[in-house]
Every structure is written in structure tokens, then in C-alpha cells.
Amino acid sequence: MTVVLKLGGSVITDKDDPETVDRAALSAAVSAIAESPVGEDIVIVHGGGSFGHHHAADYGVSTTEGTHDVDGVQAIHGAMCRLNAAVVDALSGAGVPAVPVHPFSAATRDADSDLSLPTAQVTTLLDEGFVPVLHGDLVAHAGAGATVLSGDELVVELAPAVDADRVGVCSTVPGVLDEDGVVIDRIEAFEAVAPALGGSDATDVSGGMAGKVRALLALSAPALVFGPDALSAFLAGESPGTTIAGDDAD
Numbered sequence: 128m129t130v131v132l133k134l135g136g137s138v139i140t141d142k143d144d145p146e147t148v149d150r151a152a153l154s155a156a157v158s159a160i161a162e163s164p165v166g167e168d169i170v171i172v173h174g175g176g177s178f179g180h181h182h183a184a185d186y187g188v189s190t191t192e193g194t195h196d197v198d199g200v201q202a203i204h205g206a207m208c209r210l211n212a213a214v215v216d217a218l219s220g221a222g223v224p225a226v227p228v229h230p231f232s233a234a235t236r237d238a239d240s241d242l243s244l245p246t247a248q249v250t251t252l253l254d255e256g257f258v259p260v261l262h263g264d265l266v267a268h269a270g271a272g273a274t275v276l277s278g279d280e281l282v283v284e285l286a287p288a289v290d291a292d293r294v295g296v297c298s299t300v301p302g303v304l305d306e307d308g309v310v311i312d313r314i315e316a317f318e319a320v321a322p323a324l325g326g327s328d329a330t331d332v333s334g335g336m337a338g339k340v341r342a343l344l345a346l347s348a349p350a351l352v353f354g355p356d357a358l359s360a361f362l363a364g365e366s367p368g369t370t371i372a373g374d375d376a377d
């Protein structure tokens with residue numbers, strides 16, 4: 128059973144403080160992963176939180192607005208590499224055979240903004256017993272310089288590539304909330320929930336919850352959105368939070 132898990136950047140960082148890891152939250156997530164029955168059959172993706180998003184906002188870069196400013200590219204990508212190193216170190220310290228995979232070195236968007244992400248390194252690393260740890264990043268974008276590549280987009284690309292049975296997105300909220308703040312059990316179409324979906328409370332250049340739901344609806348496997356307290360339950364095979372199952376989902 129292969130699992131693709133995204134750890135929200137807003138979960139593992141202190142969103143109000145630029146480039147600050149939330150050590151307690153990261154260590155809780157790492158313990159849940161290290162102790163889970165899934166073992167090494169997992170690909171981890173993490174988001175930007177207070178690392179990528181602050182720099183991206185400073186340089187005016189988003190998933191659609193690119194930059195040719197090399198200082199901006201180095202600031203954004205560099206921050207994401209620093210967060211990735213912190214996540215990989217924490218996982219290694221708990222005995223998880225985690226290795227970094229940096230999407231900026233491999234992915235591209237063409238002039239129509241279609242994303243290509245090579246995944247043979249990820250599947251081979253998995254087969255060889257490693258736990259690949261990818262992250263939201265920048266991506267070379269034809270005609271736009273470099274744009275933001277969100278961890279949610281990576282999840283959508285990786286899940287079919289590794290033939291994932293389970294896809295989980297761990298965010299700060301217990302699920303996707305309706306207009307009364309109640310967790311929605313299942314989402315099958317964007318329009319049905321669009322009025323309740325906002326951006327993010329934190330600095331976020333990739334669309335917050337609305338961007339997440341839109342991306343996950345494109346998956347062929349159902350994806351679960353849940354909060355940090357439910358990470359162990361998800362890894363144990365339970366279905367906490369919101370199930371997002373688009374037309375292509377089984």
C-alpha cells in the first residue's frame with residue numbers, strides 16, 4: 128500500500144514568523160509517520176508555510192505570476208530547501224529513511240502552463256527503500272521565468288506515478304469547512320462547495336483551501352484533507368476529515 132502524504136506548510140512552520148519551523152508540530156507529525164503501519168511505503172510532500180510564501184509574496188511570484196529575478200528565485204527556492212532539510216533531518220532522527228527531492232531541478236511548465244514532473248527518481252527511490260521528501264518549490268515556466276509549484280500540485284502528479292492507494296493532505300484545519308464551520312464529509316464537485324472556500328489565513332501564494340480542493344478533484348484516487356490530530360488515524364487506514372473525490376476518482 129503506497130501512501131502520498133502532504134504535510135501543510137502551515138502545520139510545520141510558525142506562519143507568523145518568517146522562516147521559523149514549528150518544532151513541536153513537526154516532531155508530532157514525524158512521530159506519527161515513524162510509528163505508522165505504512166512503514167517505508169510513503170512519499171512525503173511538504174508545503175511552504177512561512178518559508179516559501181513570504182519570499183514569494185515579496186517578489187510577487189505565484190503559481191501564475193512568474194519572475195525572471197534571480198535574487199527572487201534564489202530566495203524562494205533557497206528557503207524551501209532550508210525547510211526541506213529541516214523536515215528530512217527530523218524524519219531521519221526518528222529512523223525514517225528520508226531523502227530530499229527538489230522539484231525545481233526537474234519540473235517544467237510549458238507556455239500553456241502545463242506541468243511536467245519527471246517521477247522515475249521518486250519511484251526508484253521508493254523501490255530501493257527510501258522515503259522521498261518533496262516540497263512546494265519554484266518551477267521553470269516557458270515565457271514566465273519561474274512560477275510557484277505548490278505541494279498540492281505535486282501530490283496530484285505523484286499519486287498516479289507511484290500508484291498511490293491513499294492520498295492525505297494534512298493541513299491546520301480538521302477538514303474542508305462549510306459556511307457554518309462544519310467539516311464537509313465528501314466533495315465531488317468544486318461548484319458545490321465554492322462559496323465556502325477561501326484562500327488561506329496565512330500568507331499564501333498558491334490559493335489556500337480553494338486551490339487545494341481544485342487540485343485534488345483532478346486526482347484519480349480519493350484524497351483526504353484532515354488536521355494534524357488526525358494524522359495517525361489517516362496513516363492507520365482511517366478516513367478522517369473531508370474526502371475529495373472528483374469525476375476521475377474510483
Ligand SMILES: Nc1ncnc2c1ncn2[C@@H]1O[C@H](COP(=O)(O)OP(=O)(O)OP(=O)(O)O)[C@@H](O)[C@H]1O
Nearest residue numbers: 135136137174175176298304323325327328335336
Ligand atoms: N472552507 C474552508 N475550509 C477550511 N479551510 C479554509 C476554508 N477556506 C479557507 N480556508 C483556509 O485554508 C487554509 C489551508 O490552506 P493552506 O494553503 O494555508 O494550508 P497548508 O497546505 O496547510 O499550508 P501551505 O500552503 O503552506 O502548505 C486554512 O488554514 C484556512 O485558513
Ligand SMILES: C=C(C)CCOP(=O)(O)O
Nearest residue numbers: 174175179263277278333
Ligand atoms: C511558496 C512556495 C515556494 C511553495 C508553495 O507550496 P504550498 O505551500 O504547497 O502551496
